Amino acid sequence: MGKTLLLTGYPGCGKTTIIRKVVTQLGDRAGGFYTEEISGPGGRKGFQLITLDGKEVVLAHKDFRGKAHPCVGRYGVDVQALERVGVAALQRAIQAGQIIIVDEIGKMELFSAAFSNVVMQAILGPNPVVGSIVLKPDPRADTFKRLAQVTVWEVIPRNRDALPDQIIAWLRTV
Numbered sequence: 066m067g068k069t070l071l072l073t074g075y076p077g078c079g080k081t082t083i084i085r086k087v088v089t090q091l092g093d094r095a096g097g098f099y100t101e102e103i104s105g106p107g108g109r110k111g112f113q114l115i116t117l118d119g120k121e122v123v124l125a126h127k128d129f130r131g132k133a134h135p136c137v138g139r140y141g142v143d144v145q146a147l148e149r150v151g152v153a154a155l156q157r158a159i160q161a162g163q164i165i166i167v168d169e170i171g172k173m174e175l176f177s178a179a180f181s182n183v184v185m186q187a188i189l190g191p192n193p194v195v196g197s198i199v200l201k202p203d204p205r206a207d208t209f210k211r212l213a214q215v216t217v218w219e220v221i222p223r224n225r226d227a228l229p230d231q232i233i234a235w236l237r238t239v
Contacts, residue, residue: 068239069194074220080197084168086229087195088117096158097166098151100124111140116154117166122146125173135176142173147180155183159190167196175205188214193239195232
């Protein structure tokens with residue numbers, strides 16, 4: 066068993082909810098970030114990144130356009146914001162020896178080489194990592210899934226409610 070646990074599953078299956086429950090139990094032993102939908106009139110507008118030490122930034126938004134914002138579906142991604150806030154949070158967690166939380170390793174985040182590099186550093190380093198990763202095949206994400214240090218659990222309705230406690234138990238073994 067590796068020392069990195071990545072949750073995967075279809076969009077909306079509960080990966081972020083599970084990670085947030087785990088973060089609540091871990092308290093200040095964890096560092097890193099999670100993502101949340103930005104909703105408004107007419108539905109989802111984008112995604113924000115929230116660090117475990119309280120910083121927030123818009124990661125992707127339907128109004129982001131232009132060369133500075135590569136697109137995933139209808140959302141433009143602010144790669145600089147990801148690097149300034151998300152990558153920095155992961156680096157702080159690594160340096161502090163915390164359990165590293167990374168929600169999520171997906172198409173938006175993988176536009177950033179700095180993000181990919183810090184995730185690889187975390188996985189290959191001494192700290193436990195708990196995160197989520199895109200389910201659909203993606204060459205960049207699949208690189209992480211294939212690492213010997215990585216265990217992947219799929220979130221489905223049948224196991225979703227039990228997973229936060231199972232992750233805490235898993236962390237006691239690494």
